[in-house]
Amino acid sequence: MDVPHDRAHRVLLADDPDGIVTTPVPAPDDVVDPVRRPPRPPRGTSAKVPWRLALRRDGALYAMALLPLLFLLVFRYLPMVGNVIAFRRFRPGGSIFGEEWVGLRYVRMFIEDPTFWHVFTNTVVLGALTLLVCFPLPIVLALLLNEVRTKWFKGAVQSISYLPHFLSIVIVAGMVMQLTSLQGTVNQIVEGFGGEAIPFLQRPEWFRAIYVGSEAWQTVGWGTILYLAALTTVDSSLYEAARIDGANRWRQTWHVTLPGIRPTMITLLILNIGLFLNVGFEKVLLLYTPLTYSTADVISTYLYRVGLVSNNLSYAAAIGLFQAVIGLVMVLSANFISRRVVGASLW
Amino acid sequence: MVSTDLTPVVDERAGVPVGPRDSTGYRLFTWLNASVLVLVTLLILYPFVTLLAQSFSSSGAIKAGLVNAVPVGFNLETYRVVAGDDRFWTSYGNTVLYTVVGTAIAMLLTTTFAYAISKPHLRGRNALIGIAVFTMFFNGGIIPNYVLISSLGMKNTMWALVLPGALSVFNLLVMKSFFENIPRELEEAAQIDGLGWFSIFTRIVLPLSKAVVATMILFYSVAYWNDWFTAFLYLDEDNLFPLSLFLRNLIAGATTTTAASAAAAGTTSAAISANIQAVTMILAILPILCVYPFVQRHFVSGVMLGSVKG
Known part of the structure; x- marks a missing residue:
């Protein structure tokens, strides 16, 4: 499936019907399935495979994503969570999430x-x-x-x-x-x-x-x-x-x-x-x-x-x-x- | 297009009609436009030119406010002084090291992740993309990052400079859209030949992506080369400082001197540091200036690729 086709789906299924859409809508017979579908249909072999199968088939892909994912969790999401020290007392050298709650102080x-x-x-x-x-x-x-x-x-x-x-x-x-x-x-x-x-x-x-x-x-x-x-x-x-x-x-x-x-x-x-x-x-x-x-x-x-x-x-x-x-x-x-x-x- | 009179003159490259070329109004406009653009270009170039002029000028001339676009009291002494400073070379070496290591790690993370999320059939793909994209719009902020890096024991190590910037989501999306456009058939053929995803990635996809890989390497290298704030936050030891931080301290020191000596009508020390600043700045820009003409095209194409999926 090529990109314009994919867009056409998105346009048809956009959840605000009166929104003005700039993307060109193709001729009706070009649209395969205008009934309810998730807003962004996955392309290619789209049917959801069970996790067990997905892991076996794409194990290498998940492995490749593992290190970057770990990076994001440690260097991006951990600091996000670390913001809780805005509501907790923090002691240098202590836990990065602070010591005790102080509310909105x-x-x-x-x-x-x-x-x-x-x-x-x-x-x-x-x-x-x-x-x-x-x-x-x-x-x-x-x-x-x-x-x-x-x-x-x-x-x-x-x-x-x-x-x-x-x-x-x-x-x-x-x-x-x-x-x-x-x-x-x-x-x-x-x-x-x-x-x-x-x-x-x-x-x-x-x-x-x-x-x-x-x-x-x-x-x-x-x-x-x-x-x-x-x-x-x-x-x-x-x-x-x-x-x-x-x-x-x-x-x-x-x-x-x-x-x-x-x-x-x-x-x-x-x-x-x-x-x-x-x-x-x-x-x-x-x-x-x-x-x-x-x-x-x-x-x-x-x-x-x-x-x-x-x-x-x-x-x-x-x-x-x-x-x-x-x-x-x-x-x-x-x-x-x-x-x-x-x-x-x-x- | 039947009537030749109405056919607009079309520029081969931009495909934009320009109208009849011979009209006086159009010719006037062209000249005006060119003059404005020349002016803009000169304004953009001027800071570079004056920097270069100062780097070759004598301290006396700078102090007297004589140096603009042309060196006054031409000499190479300042270059000799800066090149004789061990701290300068240490920081230069550090910058090269941080740039190389940082870029290598960043490329490893970016290419592997981009490849995984470029596969439309991958289950959980949207979640992975979401996890990455969300960090573009919401980040932890300086303080929690500082606390994290400190508690990981990375302060005063190279890792504090190299790791936190090792994945740019913008670059990730650029790579992803590039990988998505590689013809599927190539990979399918390789799969039939019994290659796993990883081999397909290293043996087929990466060799096909040399252009975008080069672009990403450039993006990351420039970012690492120019970064000073991370070093400013996490490094206390002089011998670890990258060039940018060395330069910043030079400039910050000089401003306090200038401020102090403003009343005393400028002492020589302020003027000498203006010299030295200029030379250090020139030497810091030099590598970028040297590769710039050859790689500019790649930078531009990288930005355009990124905008496709935005």
């Missing part, structure tokens, strides 16, 4: 902690600014690149713009520090216009601009890849039809190109929203100083200092758990809303 603690709400606000502001700037930029760049007819030029721009993606965050932070230092290029420009050199990284009012700017610098090129791929799949007969209808280039972009890459845009938007609260923790950690805490301190850096510098692990775990749960809720709701409203979703 640590949760109450951060709810009543003004610093927590301060860093929470900072996180939301920084995340929103990043999303606002770094989400549309790759789309714009991809649209511009798509109009370039000279192959070598397009290739060169792409290669150069992908490069920052491969740099260590330490290097990026180092570059930011050099460019914004008192002797750096930015201040040379400021002085060239007759201004006074500004120690940018020590000024809280500049932190957000520096953060978002460097983020845009690092992500804009790499972000175009998926859009450029999506752009090549836009049906060229649609452009033809639009031209016959008298649409100029701008209207073609608006009515044909953008709808063509809409699923990609939505998918990436959902992913970005899910990562909203994890705003580049490492970069903030490298770039902030106590002087800029008022705008730069975010949830992750705060919990890092509380937990690992001041050794209050349970309190920090409570904050971390809160952050992770909010992140999960956000990605689930973004997915739900986009499925309801535009009919495209991650799952």
Whole structure:
């Protein structure tokens, strides 16, 4: 069974009948079995085999999955469970799951902690600014690149713009520090216009601009890849039809190109929203100083200092758990809303 | 397409109609577009250029704020100083070691797991996929991870850096969708010849997947090469530090010097470290820059493969 066929099943059996579905539905006679079936029918030899038989037939496959599974359990799921220390007293060197229950003590603690709400606000502001700037930029760049007819030029721009993606965050932070230092290029420009050199990284009012700017610098090129791929799949007969209808280039972009890459845009938007609260923790950690805490301190850096510098692990775990749960809720709701409203979703 | 007038000019590669090429508006747009793109490219390149310029400049010129895109007071002294530092080479060696070991483990876990879950008939397959995908959206967080690594006794060992990152679910899904697209008949033929799953995997599937395997190796190597935070969390001993952490300490030390000397109008020590920072950064980027032109294509194809199943 090939992939489109499989999709057709999923579309027909989607549990919200009034949801708008973007996947093309094939002709009715193409559909084998429109009656009730699990939403995702297993392909190939689909009938469920008893476990005994499955183990004998696919023992080698299960064996191959064993080590990775063990890895996931130890390094991914154990820490998830380890979050119970948010509700338990923890003694360094003791059990990783803590000593005794203390209920919601640590949760109450951060709810009543003004610093927590301060860093929470900072996180939301920084995340929103990043999303606002770094989400549309790759789309714009991809649209511009798509109009370039000279192959070598397009290739060169792409290669150069992908490069920052491969740099260590330490290097990026180092570059930011050099460019914004008192002797750096930015201040040379400021002085060239007759201004006074500004120690940018020590000024809280500049932190957000520096953060978002460097983020845009690092992500804009790499972000175009998926859009450029999506752009090549836009049906060229649609452009033809639009031209016959008298649409100029701008209207073609608006009515044909953008709808063509809409699923990609939505998918990436959902992913970005899910990562909203994890705003580049490492970069903030490298770039902030106590002087800029008022705008730069975010949830992750705060919990890092509380937990690992001041050794209050349970309190920090409570904050971390809160952050992770909010992140999960956000990605689930973004997915739900986009499925309801535009009919495209991650799952 | 009967009427030639209405047939749009189609670009061979993108398949996008561009309209009549000779219209003035279009030509204007093309030039404007090209200029914007050139500007963007220059903006992206500039930090690299200035870094390179600083690495060759004299400390006096940097201190005076004279260095932008061109080295001032050209010298190779800074490179000699950095290359003469044992700590630099130790950390370089550590980074190579961590990258190689980490990538090897990661590839073992990723390819085997991806192969198992690429088999549609495998019972429990959806559960296995679910277990992996869930970790993309919910993770334990820094604190429980720290507690776990500490209690496993991995602090101040290589394993703390190498193991926690050894399976990226994104890479796993990329591999899985690649394996799913390998023609079934090849494997079925091998099965008839009496090969088990494991032999099919090593003798037939892996040799067919060289491209995607190479891509994954690159993804993992870059991640390990660039990682500094894990080292920052779990390592206290200088001689275990990877290059990224060595560099971070260099930069962090330099900023405190800069902050302290800002009032004193900049002492030489701050400027020298700006030099040394630049050289160390250049040397840290160098391996990536050297392989980048040859492997860029693979990176891009890896991302696209991943997006197929998203």
